[in-house]
Amino acid sequence: MARILEHKAKEVLRGYGISVPQGAVAPSGEAAMRVAAEIGFPVIVKAQVFVTGRAAKGLIRTARTPAEAADAAQQVLGRTVGGFPVELVLVEAKLSLGRELFAACLASDEIAGPLALLGNRGGSGIEDMAARGEAVLARRPFDPEEGLDEATAAGMASECGLRGDEAAAVTDCLARLARVYLEKEARSLEVNPLAITADGRAVALDCHFSEDDYAVPRHPELGVEIAREIGHPPTELERIAAAYEETDYRGTFYFLELGAKGDRLVGFHGAGGGGSMMSMDALVRHGFSAKNFCDTSGNPSAAKVYRACKHILAQDGIIGYFASGSGVASQEQFHSARGMVKAFREWPLCVPAVIRLGGNKEEVAIDILTRFLADLPVPVEAYGKDDSAAFCAARLDALVREHPPIAPYNCTPTARTEQAQEEYRFSIRTGNISFDHAMCVRCERTPCIPSCHAGILEAPDGKPRLKEPAGETAHRCTECLACELACYEAGMRSLRIDLPIAGFDEYLRARKAR
């Protein structure tokens, strides 16, 4: 779930006719002072960060004068809270309040539908209090298309003891909140407190808005940068990975830097949610720390796995590479193997690697890894479903003891590196394929042709090209990389598959310059 900052969430609420305090964001003490002067004192100055319990952490302050407003803002701006820097404060009018309530909409897995909540008091711990009978928490399922109807919302207000104008104001607010929840496709939307002002209006004083990760592409207006919950501001590499993932729906690629320190850091490459977690545990039990979390699963293309490998390899300070998933995958494991081969030779790999690609077609995968990586100056061991993650972590432990990281060396990549003399080139879904026909005519077997899973190539004159109609057949390429590896293995290296990652090379250059 992608979290939306309070000020942005309130802007959305306002757009749906829900009252929020008058206010604006400010990036500096001076700006805070200006906003406060416009609103009129007293004001509340609230740090814009993704943490709960801000008041207790001194992140919410009241100011009665311009100087106090500037001071309150300066006190919190630039601080780092829970890994997030405070870059903005929200300066709001301090309202004269009556009672405070709790209102929320969330997705209940129990009823497989949306649920509206209204509590008769605000603050934290409303659910526990309701369970102990110290508070009332009205819960109502509502229709995922129609929303929360007036009568149901009124019943909730009544259950919470609201009467008259207060009940009407809260009923209206709840129905609107449900509309925001459905139309913006939030995962959860919580207004706490929902205050009743002295003049009987319902006002959202705070708002926790989590957008459904998978709906983020449908809601660019929310400005969510990375559609995934992470406990720190996204790093450059995480941003690059997430941006790429947005463009390629085949399988899952997720990359997260864990910020681990020490001299036992490992590049971690998991596959599948459950299996990745277990494999990471196995690493930890052998005294390693995963430098990153990475998951390539759901049958990603070899091209996608290749890109994932490059993200992992790009990290400084790793002493090993560990790939392991559940052990018995349904996805064809040779795709991952090919992606790794291309990445490891191209980068090249400078640390020992243990690769556990158990499951469907594991024998092919292990054979590919062994055949294509045996000549590297660092060991690469490949295992399958009958070797546990614990065993593989122990193997990596043994390998790193004997093989410390080495300096980058000359390694022949699987792709052609020279300029083509007679280039034949076509685009595939996420990159392009280039042949040097001047070299191809010297190749007797043209192994690229039978290696192609989609069967889209032909070479009647010894020059591989797309079968006609070319535009349509290129689209059928599954980016399995088999042709490039076959060409390399035949000793030709006429073929080159370019699989760019937007921003990746720029990132490396900038890092080098630093």
Place this chain on the structure above:
Amino acid sequence: MSILVHANTRVLVQGITGREGQVRTQLMQGYGPQVVAGVTPGRGGEEVLGVPVFDTVQDAVARVGTIDASVVFVPAQFAFGAAKEAMDAGVKLVVIVPDRVPLHDVMKLAKFARQTGAAFLGPNTLGCLSPGKGVLGMMGGSPEAARKFFRPGRVGISSRSGGITSSIAYYLKKAGIGASTIVHVGGDSIVGLPHPAILKLFQDDPETDVVVMFGEIGTTQEERVAEMMRRGEFTKPLVAYIGGKQAEEGTRFSHAGAIVEGGRGGYQSKVDALRDAGAVIVDNFEELPAKTAEVLARLKRL
């Protein structure tokens, strides 16, 4: 019997002309059950792997007759439309394979399923497989692998992690224990057939004696299973492993459903609830086969 998929289940594949659709159609054709039709809008009249392709599910039903289950292999953003179309046409079980189906689409589907009396497995599921009978989805990947990984028996498997589902079945097989049906309920926070629904089916299945469940942090599925046990709605022995012990609150490492929010759905509360209700909890994943064997041996002695 088995649950959800049997040797004679008549299957439709939605998105049959795509990369995944074709590879998994070969899986189902090679392992069972029968793939009777495929659907890809705009490709009606073609044939893929010997299977007739139709533009709509309605067309397919009209031409090939009864369809028991549809397996959806379309990209996530089209999954809602595809699944709804299948339910509309009277298909009673829809297996939604793609990952990243928006949450609100799933809630709308749940409503639609209730209205039409249909059920759906997933989204974000490998599907289900009854060893020796048939598979719906992509479990096992290829017919040869599926035959190698799974063997028939009397243990039902229900799991929230795809890879782990197959791992459990395979490691049980290595210990000589076969499975009645293997179900991946899907990794998302809301799924059509969560653990409680699957355990209800296993309860009513005369060929299932014991159930092995892989639970995870997040959602209320495991807690609800514990309640079913306490109420006597699930009475067969249950062996359970709960993943995500190390995960910190609020960070999502893996499945969308595996996240602890607001203190709910944590590791300990699930373990406690299940243990109190009489389930056998396994702390180390590697011990699952041995513990399951013990439970089976105890049953035989009774």
